[in-house]
Amino acid sequence: xxxxxxTPRHLVMGMTNKKSLKCEQHLGHNAMYWYKxxxxxxxxxxxxxxxxxxxxxxxxxSRFSPECPNSSHLFLHLHxxxxxxxxxxxxxxxxxxxxxxxxxxxxxxxxxxxx
Amino acid sequence: xxxVEQSLFLSVREGDSSVINCTYTDSSxxxxxxxxxxxxxxxxxxxxxxxNMDMKQDQRLTVLLNKKDKHLSLRIADTQTGDSxxxxxxxxxxxxxxLTFGGGTRVLVKP
Numbered sequence: 001x002x003x004x005x006x007t008p009r010h011l012v013m014g015m016t017n018k019k020s021l022k023c024e025q026h027l028g029h030n031a032m033y034w035y036k037x038x039x040x041x042x043x044x045x046x047x048x049x050x051x052x053x054x055x056x057x058x059x060x061x062s063r064f065s066p067e068c069p070n071s072s073h074l075f076l077h078l079h080x081x082x083x084x085x086x087x088x089x090x091x092x093x094x095x096x097x098x099x100x101x102x103x104x105x106x107x108x109x110x111x112x113x114x115x
Numbered sequence: 116x117x118x119v120e121q122s123l124f125l126s127v128r129e130g131d132s133s134v135i136n137c138t139y140t141d142s143s144x145x146x147x148x149x150x151x152x153x154x155x156x157x158x159x160x161x162x163x164x165x166x167n168m169d170m171k172q173d174q175r176l177t178v179l180l181n182k183k184d185k186h187l188s189l190r191i192a193d194t195q196t197g198d199s200x201x202x203x204x205x206x207x208x209x210x211x212x213x214l215t216f217g218g219g220t221r222v223l224v225k226p
Contacts, residue, residue, distance in 0.1 A: 004157070042119065043158075043203065043216035090157055104214065106150075106157035 003027040004107035006091050012113045013081065021076040021110045023091030031094045032074040033104065034066060038087035049074060050096075081114045088112070119217035121204055126223045133191040135220045137204030140185060144206040147180060148214070149189045152201045161189070161202075191222075199224045 004025045013019050025032065034046040048056035049068040063085075065077040074091055088111050092104040118140040127133045139147070145166045150158040164171045164178045164187070171178045177190040191198055204217040 006157075042218045043205075045214070092158075103160055103163075104158075106159070108155065108157045 004091060004093055004105050006089075006107040006110050008110060009108065010111045010113075012115065013078070014115050015081060015083070017081075018077070018079040020078065021089055021091075021112075023074040023076075023107055025072055025074075025091075025093040025105070025107075027093060027095075027105060029093040029095050029105070030071055031096060032068060032071070033092040033094075034074065034076055035090040035092065035106075036087050037090055037109070043090070047076075078112075081112075083114050086112055086114045119204055119206055119215050121202075121217040121220045123218070124221050124223070126225065127194050129194060129196060129224055129226050131194055133189075133194045133198065133222055133224075135189045135191075135202050135204075135222065137187040137189075137217055138185055139187065139204075139206050139215075139217075141206065141208070141215075142185065143208050144185075146207045147178075147187050148205040148207075149176075149178065150203040150205060150216075152203065152219070154200075158203065194222075194224050196224050196226060198222060 007022045031050045033048050036044045036046055045058050046060045047066045052068045063080050067075040088109040090109045091107040094104045121137050148163045149161045151161050152158050162173050162176050162178055164180050169180055175192045179188045201219040201221050203219045205214045207214050
């Protein structure tokens with residue numbers, strides 16, 4: 001059990017749909033992350049939240065909109081996506097944002113397919 | 116800029132040792148990690164090493180770091196079928212929390 005859960009595990013959506021990915025961590029961590037893992041690229045960091053505040057946005061298109069209502073939950077709202085956005089979206093959490101040793105705990109991911 | 120590279124694929128027989136290699140470009144990298152991803156699962160931290168260390172051993176896992184050549188390797192002794200997975204090398208700087216990942220090495224263990 002990783003302590004980080006993600007729903008749904010699989011999602012198929014059309015380019016005009018609006019959907020949301022959910023991540024929940026049960027570890028009491030203060031920092032949460034969204035990563036994108038696609039077939040042809042290394043894992044890419046998308047967003048970082050610390051104590052519910054966004055601290056990093058890695059030039060992610062506005063069709064991806066994160067939300068962190070509290071330190072245990074992280075959402076990724078999706079709208080008007082493109083087929084190239086199809087990928088595995090991984091959520092992670094860590095105890096603190098800054099520190100000498102960074103261990104991030106990952107969820108199982110949401111496999112997103114955009115038609 | 117930061118760049119982490121790994122070979123794409125490794126095939127090994129059960130019981131043999133596996134060696135997965137990784138190179139990185141940022142000499143400021145202070146912490147280096149190995150993650151394992153099994154099918155359908157998220158990333159699992161296997162082990163890590165600080166840049167002031169040359170070697171770290173943890174049961175069947177041995178991490179070797181050549182800081183001069185910016186080369187990191189993971190050796191898995193007595194490889195088992197359960198070791199079949201994708202292995203990611205990652206690095207981070209001293210401050211902050213951003214990890215830069217390699218593309219992953221798919222390890223296939225043959226009986």
